[in-house]
Amino acid sequence: MLNILPASILVKTLPNNKIGFTARNATTVIDFEPLDYTSEIGNTLILAGQALITASSNNAPGPFLIEYEIRNGLNFYVGMIIPIAEMP
Numbered sequence: 752m753l754n755i756l757p758a759s760i761l762v763k764t765l766p767n768n769k770i771g772f773t774a775r776n777a778t779t780v781i782d783f784e785p786l787d788y789t790s791e792i793g794n795t796l797i798l799a800g801q802a803l804i805t806a807s808s809n810n811a812p813g814p815f816l817i818e819y820e821i822r823n824g825l826n827f828y829v830g831m832i833i834p835i836a837e838m839p
Contacts, residue, residue, distance in 0.1 A: 752829060754816040755781055759803065762796055764788075772796065772828075774817050783819065783828045798833050 757774040765771050769785040770792060786792055802815045815833040819826050 752818050752820060754818045754832075755779055756814050756816055757799075757803070760796070760799055760817075770796075781817075781819065781826050783826050786828060795831055795833070798835065799831055802833050802835075 755774050756776055758776045760775070761773040763771045765785050768788045770788045771785045772783055774781045774783070799815060799817075815831055817831050818829040820829055821827070
């Protein structure tokens, strides 16, 4: 399994209740294959956006990773590891 530590994500709505997104950092751009929109995917992307917004904050729990696999030259989203809290 591969992963990217994104500096930004671009989310786009697509026809037929699909959602697409792209993750970028200083050296890499990953375009993921479209996903069927579910509330779980929507909520995960909201958490990812919040993690990016707070990444420079002193209270940020840490960076998040997007996990993916490459099959037949296509990038398939597997999951995200998003820290949402940190013990003091």
